[in-house]
Amino acid sequence: MSTLYLKADKETISKYVIFSGDPWRVEMLQKLLDDPKHIAFNREFNTYTGTYHGIPVTISSTGIGAPSAAIAMEELYDCGMEVAIRMGTVMGLKDGMLGKLLIPNGSMRMESTSDTYVPKSFPAVANIDLVNCMNRSVTMNGREYINGITCTMDGFYSQMRESRLSKKMDTDILKTFDDISRYNISGVDMETSCMLVLGSLMDIKVCSVTMTTVLKNLKEVLQGEARTKSEEDLCKIVLDGIEIYHKGGNGIG
């Protein structure tokens, strides 16, 4: 029987799963797989399974935010997922980060979905072996990475970007950034901490590999060809990272 939202089942899902936020990034990634089989595109969940250099890999999407990321994680865990990688974009909070990969060791839980599973004192931490393999893959692919702590939030236009409403309500978006910058937080996204928490609860391996596409206050933004190239590199980096991990961290090729 297929799952409620992703329309997946045990026969079609592999143990390695990559989750993009954006369903259209899945279309970019599936082009790098051999023999990609389209499982379903239902709501925000676009899912394929194929192989990368002989390794079975499933790719899917979570849409924006932790609630739907938790649904995707739950349903593919039900189908036998053992390794989950978030492959997304992130807003960098430090200068010079644009185009660099932010691969957090852990993430501050400012989203609320993970609170529905465990208390806030439960940490959101990444699997160290996966992080190391992804770091190696970034270097191999000619990019730079940053490890450290990120922050995951729920409110895009209430916490991360000014809007007509936030101005009308006098919401101080910059104060949020100032507050978390004092904690040496490197970047902000909307899914990572929830996915890391669920991975620990499921006793599977999880990490988050994110491309810095924008800096806070839109100080710098990756656009046009540079943005496309950075997302293409992100897809390749995550696939190569899985290959490194699959081979016991001993390199690829």
Ligand SMILES: O=P(O)(O)O[C@H]1O[C@H](CO)[C@@H](O)[C@H]1O
């Ligand atoms: O590019 P993705 O993976 O969607 O990630 C980031 O982009 C979205 C916000 O623009 C949020 O989902 C955030 O986490």
Ligand SMILES: O=c1cc[nH]c(=O)[nH]1
């Ligand atoms: O603005 C942005 C861009 C990428 N990721 C986010 O979470 N926010």
